[in-house]
Amino acid sequence: MTFREKSATASVRISANGNGGSKSSSSVSKKPVWEYTPSPEAKDHIEVKPRYDLFINGKWQKAKKYFATVNPATEEKIAEVASASKDDVNRAVLSAERAYNKVWSKTPPKERAKYIFRIARIMQEKAREFAVIETMDGGKPIKESKSVDVPLALAHFFYYAGWADKLKYAFPNQLFEPVGVVGQIIPWNFPLLMAAWKIAPALACGNTVVIKSAETTPLTLYKLAEVIQEAGLPDGVVNIISGAGDTGAAIVNHPKVKKIAFTGSTEVGKLIMRSIAGTDKKVTLELGGKAANIIFEDAPIDQAIEGIVNGIYFNQGHVCCAGSRLFVQESVKNLVIKKLKHRLKSLRVGNPMDKNTDVGAINSRMQLDKITELVRSGIEEGCSIYQPECKLPESGYFFKPTFFTNVAQSNRIAQEEIFGPVLSVLTFRTPKEAIEKANNTQYGLSAGIWTDKGSKIFKMVSQLKAGVVWSNTYNKFNPASPFGGYKESGFGREGGLQGLKEYLIF
Amino acid sequence: MNINSAINSLESFHLAVDETGAKERAASIAGRSIKKESKVHAIKLAVSMIDLTTLEGKDSEGKVYALCQKAIRPMDGSEEIPHVAAVCVYPNMVKIAKSALAGSGVNVASVATAFPSGQSPMKLKIDEVKRVVQMGADEVDMVISRGEFLEGNYQYTYDEVKAIKEACGEAHLKVILETGELETYDNVRKASIISMLAGADFIKTSTGKVQPAATLPVTLVMLEAIRDFYNETGKIIGMKPAGGIKTTKDAIAYLCLVKETLGEMWLTPDLFRMGASSLLNDLLMQYRKEQTGVYQSADYFTND
Incomplete structure (x- = not known):
């Protein structure tokens, strides 16, 4: 791995053996290569049941149908989980309604806080187990589940637990009450974290919950159900179910569900808007x-x-706020591309359970097909592809970290969300052009700005149509900071005070 | 190279460094999990890269002689453990080190140029360098005049390194930036590039007399400067973090940093050194543990 692309003509000028030792500087080419040996995370401490029923009214309840959840890195089945029917959803909603009317709406805010704190603390004790299962079920590197998904999920519970008895200070001089039963549908890219983003503020504001996990990643939510049981949360306050699109639709259309919180594709978001019109x-x-x-x-x-x-290879690019369009000022384009190529050579792609893996498995066969199709379109439309040389595991769903140059705004790969480790590199000449191109999209969730000049940062931020703008960093999350989109990236904010507002009626 | 072209080439190296980002990247590489064979390999590599150092007012011939013995045979009775790269001493100790290390393959490195402050007239510094080389130093560890650098007198820094390099003759030159006094990563990157342009063979973080000494992010910034300098000029420059590297875990983190920033080519004592004293025994202790499965008491490792 050398950075310099031209062949290295210079020889090593320094020898450590000035006085004629046994080694010579030719040892540079002959010496054995130092490789990182596999360092897999231990799995023996975790407990996964062969089959998970629905978690309704504080109890595990059987469903009529079950489906398998697969480890995308090995294609092996991990467990079977219940597929909630319309009737099951109805049961879950009724149990949430009952819990709201009889218990939760009468529970003092201070007591609600205690329950949420308790959930957070029990999760903290099981942090490693959560991380391992998140990685097995979803394919993300264990390094990320351990350092991002689980700690952030915990942080959300801790943060919102603190707000539960202070809502009147959050919204002074306003009258408000909880919404009641909320229906929540979460995606497969950050299952536990998205559950925390949704459950924690809902409970803090005094609502009861029916939440559905994504089809390919149901396991950590059921682990969370075990934690909720252990925390002694009153029955029915949180109901956790799994299933496909039909299950989600049943939640959305249930008349007793007073609020929908959805994270997922724009396509499904539009469907939801139509059905609740x-x-x-x-x-x-x-x-x-x-x-x-x-x-x-x-x-x-x-x-x-x-x-x-x-920005783009974190969690294999399965990130709604992924920095998938790179805009480089033309004067540094060559330098940035050269450095990026060099950097990709040291990205370690492979077994997500290995502690040294940087890029893990694509979440599902379906997603892999979608990524492959879009990458093919990029090649067909004449964009130049770059992928580092790296060996992918033989089984499992993997995709090499990829970037395209010679990309224009009109190419599909610059417009459509790929949701994979694929970056489109575009260029600009002036700040004005950067703004125009950055905003020229149907989406508006996030953006990044890199400059050493503070005034430029503020000028850009005020003009970018994006819910979150990071400067000189990327993909930073904090429970106190609201997150959400412009345009077809959605509306409403999660996190911070703004996140509380969505779960209250004023 | 005249004044203008030196300053011009400085500008072409994109000198901005973001502190938060550099720290984050260094921490991420330091998080690599190095186990089993990989760890054993790293330990041996680390031993071979040590500049075993004693730089104290109380250094004596007896102390330096003993240190040299340890440098040649770090672990008694083990063929597996290589000798260290060099022994680093004050000018007064060069002669004794040279004779103690004769024929061993271990180099003698001498600090010079009014180490550690560098606050002496240029002429004295040049004389000192010539003298230590004459006495047998294979390597010279100089300090830059941080006062001049911080005043913005970059041309002075350039000229200073260039003059010392000339005085070194065949001996190879490590340029100590004393990053703890330069403070910002922008300064570290700038000083690294000036030193390399002026002819440094190695760039080195610290004297060990100022805190903070070597840190992972500072080393990362310097390694990136070395990489960019190589890319621009084709010249291969070495790196030496020094001070504060005490444990095997620290040392391995530095090796990961080199591997992932510069690549395999730099993982050799010819191009990477660690200035340390107590690190060596920790490496040996970890090596013994990998061999036997148990930790041995410190009494079983020689203290020289």
Whole structure:
């Protein structure tokens, strides 16, 4: 791995053996290569049941049908989980309604806080188990589940637990009450974290919950159900179910569900909007994205490269706010591309359970097919593809970290959300052009700006149509910071005070 | 190279460094999990890269002689453990080190140029360097004049390194930036590039007399400067973090940093050194543990 593309003509000028020792400088080429040996995370401490029923009214309840959940890195079945029918959804909603009327709405805010704190603490004790299962079920590197998914999920519970008895200070001089039963539908890219984003504020505000996990990643939610049981949360306050689109539709259409919180694709978001039209249901949607990550010539280039990598290859690019469109100022285009190529050589793609893996498995066969199809379109439309040389595991769903150059706004790969480790590199000449191109998309979830000049950051931020803008960093999350989109990336905010608002009626 | 072209080439290296980003990246590489054979390999590699150092007012011939013995045979009775790269001493100790290390393959490195402050007239520094080379130093560890650098007198820094390099003759030159005094990563990157342009063979973080000494992010910034310098000029420059590297875990983190920033080519004592003293015994202790499965008491490792 050398950075310099031209053949290295210079020889090593320094020898450590000036006085004629046994080694010579030719040892540079002969010496054995130092490789990181596999370092798999231990799995023996975790407990996964062969079959998971629905978690309704504080009890495990059988369903009529079950489906398998598969480890995308090995294609092996991990467990069977219940597929909730319309009747099951009805049972879950009624149990949530009962819990709301009889128990939760009468529970003092301070007591609600105690329950949420308790959930957070029990999760903390089981952090490693959660991380391992998240990685097995979803394919993300264990490094990320351990350092991002689980700690952030915990942080959301802790954060919102703190608000539960302070809502009147959050919204002074306003009268408000909980919504009642909320229906929540979460995606497969950050299952536990998205559950925390949704359950924690809902409970803090005094609502009861019916939440559905994504089809390919149901396991950590059922682990969370075990934690909720252990925490002694009153029966029916949180109901956790699994299933496919029909199950989601049944939640959305249930008349007793007063609020929908959905994170997922724009396509499904539109369906939800159509089906609740004419009802008084509250709704928040956090949908797709095609974020612009903008690198100016005066940026700290090496850190910007890390920001690009983190922006698009984090969680295999299965991130709604992924920095999938890179805008590079033309004066540094060649440098940035050269450095990015070099950086991709040291990205470690493979077994997600290995502690040194940087890029894990694609979440499902379906997603892999979608990524492959879009990458093919990029090649067919004449964009130049770059992938580092790396060996992918023989089984499982894997895709090499990829970027395209010679991309124009009109190419499909620059417009459509790929939701995979695929970056489109575009260029700009002036800040004005950067803004125009960055905003020229149907989405508006997030953006990144890289420059050493503070005034430029503020000028750009005020003009970018994106819910979150990071400067000189990327993909940073904090429970106190609201997250959400413009345009087809959805509406409503999760996190912070703004996130509380969505679960209250004023 | 005249004044203008030196300053011009400085600008072409994109000098901005973001501190938060650099720290994050260094921490991420330091999080690599190195186990089993990989760890054993790393330990041996790390031993071979040590500049075993004693730089104290109380250094004596007896102390330096003993340190040299340890440098040649770090672990008694083990063929597996290589000798260290060099022994690093004050000018007064060069002669004794040279004779103690004769024929061993271990180099003698001498600090010079009014180490550690560098606050002496240029002429004295040049004389000192010539003298230590004459006495047998294979390597010279100089310090830059941080005062001049911080005043913005980059041309001075350039000229200073260039003059010392000339005075070194055949001996190879490590340029200590004293990053703890430069403070910002922008300064570290700038000083790294000036030193390399002026002819440094190695760039080195610290004297060990100022805190903080070597840190992972500072080393990362310097390694990136080396990589960019190589890319621009084709010249291969070495790196030496020094001070504060005490444990095997620290040392392995530095090796990961080199591997992932510069690649395999730099993983050799010719191009990467660690200035340390207590690190060596921790490496040996970990090596013994990998061999036997149990930790041995410190009394079983020689203290020289």
